[in-house]
Amino acid sequence: MSVLVFAESHDNTFKKPALESVFFGKKTAEKLGTQCVALVLGNAENPGQLGKYGADKVIHLSDASLANFDSQVYSSVIAQVAQATGSNVVVLAHSSNGKALTGRLAVKMNAACVSGVNALPETNGGFTISKSVYSGKATVHYALNAENKIISIMGNSLSPQIIGNDCPVESVAVNIPAAKVKVVNVDRVVGQVPLPEAEKVVSGGRGLKGPENWGIVEELAQVLGATTACSRPVADADWRPHHEHVGQTGIAIRPNLYIAIGISGAIQHLAGVNNSKVIVVINKDPEAPFFKGADYGVCGDLFEVVPKLTEALKKFKAQH
Numbered sequence: 001m002s003v004l005v006f007a008e009s010h011d012n013t014f015k016k017p018a019l020e021s022v023f024f025g026k027k028t029a030e031k032l033g034t035q036c037v038a039l040v041l042g043n044a045e046n047p048g049q050l051g052k053y054g055a056d057k058v059i060h061l062s063d064a065s066l067a068n069f070d071s072q073v074y075s076s077v078i079a080q081v082a083q084a085t086g087s088n089v090v091v092l093a094h095s096s097n098g099k100a101l102t103g104r105l106a107v108k109m110n111a112a113c114v115s116g117v118n119a120l121p122e123t124n125g126g127f128t129i130s131k132s133v134y135s136g137k138a139t140v141h142y143a144l145n146a147e148n149k150i151i152s153i154m155g156n157s158l159s160p161q162i163i164g165n166d167c168p169v170e171s172v173a174v175n176i177p178a179a180k181v182k183v184v185n186v187d188r189v190v191g192q193v194p195l196p197e198a199e200k201v202v203s204g205g206r207g208l209k210g211p212e213n214w215g216i217v218e219e220l221a222q223v224l225g226a227t228t229a230c231s232r233p234v235a236d237a238d239w240r241p242h243h244e245h246v247g248q249t250g251i252a253i254r255p256n257l258y259i260a261i262g263i264s265g266a267i268q269h270l271a272g273v274n275n276s277k278v279i280v281v282i283n284k285d286p287e288a289p290f291f292k293g294a295d296y297g298v299c300g301d302l303f304e305v306v307p308k309l310t311e312a313l314k315k316f317k318a319q320h
């Protein structure tokens with residue numbers, strides 16, 4: 001028995017969600033008294049580096065047919081590797097790829113599956129894992145009683161730490177199924193850290209009045225090294241692209257810092273952001289619901305407050 005971690009690589013490199021997954025897998029393996037095996041599919045530079053974050057060994061399958069993510073092909077390969085390595089716990093990141101894989105894998109492996117967990121499992125006398133629900137208002141504890149278990153973890157649940165050295169890299173024989181989907185073109189959004197991985201996010205709402213005013217949001221984000229996001233009506237009105245929309249029907253994020261500018265704090269918006277570590281709200285309405293969930297609130301006109309905050313941060317950075 002071992003814990004298998006699917007470690008996603010992008011552009012040959014491992015981003016934070018992959019390192020978090022491996023670290024989470026190692027901590028879970030320690031609780032179960034077993035090994036942590038990381039699985040890397042497609043191109044990746046030095047997969048053995050995952051040993052630093054807890055992998056005891058890496059299985060790397062670099063077949064050309066695995067170069068592009070395909071949930072049908074990947075889930076088949078992961079299930080085969082789980083069987084070959086005797087792994088009955090599989091850990092993935094709750095990324096868009098992870099979300100596409102968890103359900104398929106659970107069916108293929110006849111497994112108990114909990115997606116979007118944010119804490120390590122309890123393994124005394126069973127296998128229980130917790131997940132935050134109802135916009136963070138409640139926590140559900142799931143007992144996973146099936147032999148096979150699939151877990152996907154929310155970003156920022158556990159900070160990955162260097163706890164070892166590079167580990168051995170091996171391969172196993174698998175039967176890679178023919179893809180039913182052909183990738184004809186990939187257009188990547190470049191520049192910012194993608195929202196699910198961002199540690200700092202500056203987000204704007206309808207209080208900005210129109211897309212022509214987004215410069216102040218972007219400037220603040222640039223000074224902080226943050227990623228920009230928005231509320232749903234803003235994306236619906238095409239003021240901002242849809243991939244920036246956070247909330248119940250958009251992306252759920254857990255950054256260390258979330259700055260909400262001109263956003264009322266409707267429950268559907270909070271559903272995607274209220275697991276952020278620190279929330280700062282800038283709103284001119286003292287009754288705005290978002291203030292109730294804020295760690296810091298500035299009650300004022302965003303068109304005055306945000307440029308002043310950006311200037312103050314620029315000065316601070318120049319002096320330090």
Ligand SMILES: Cc1cc2nc3c(=O)[nH]c(=O)nc-3n(C[C@H](O)[C@H](O)[C@H](O)COP(=O)(O)OP(=O)(O)OC[C@H]3O[C@@H](n4cnc5c(N)ncnc54)[C@H](O)[C@@H]3O)c2cc1C
Binds near residue numbers: 245247261264265288
């Ligand atoms: C099924 C469903 C799903 C939904 N999913 C989502 C979702 O995923 N994400 C999401 O965001 N919404 C979602 N919504 C919409 C949600 O209910 C709210 O309507 C939306 O979040 C409001 O967006 P907003 O805060 O930008 O706009 P508004 O509610 O219009 O709020 C604008 C805020 O800006 C403030 N403001 C205005 N001018 C200034 C100024 N000069 N300075 C400072 N503050 C100012 C106002 O006081 C106000 O609080 C969903 C709704 C439904 C029904």
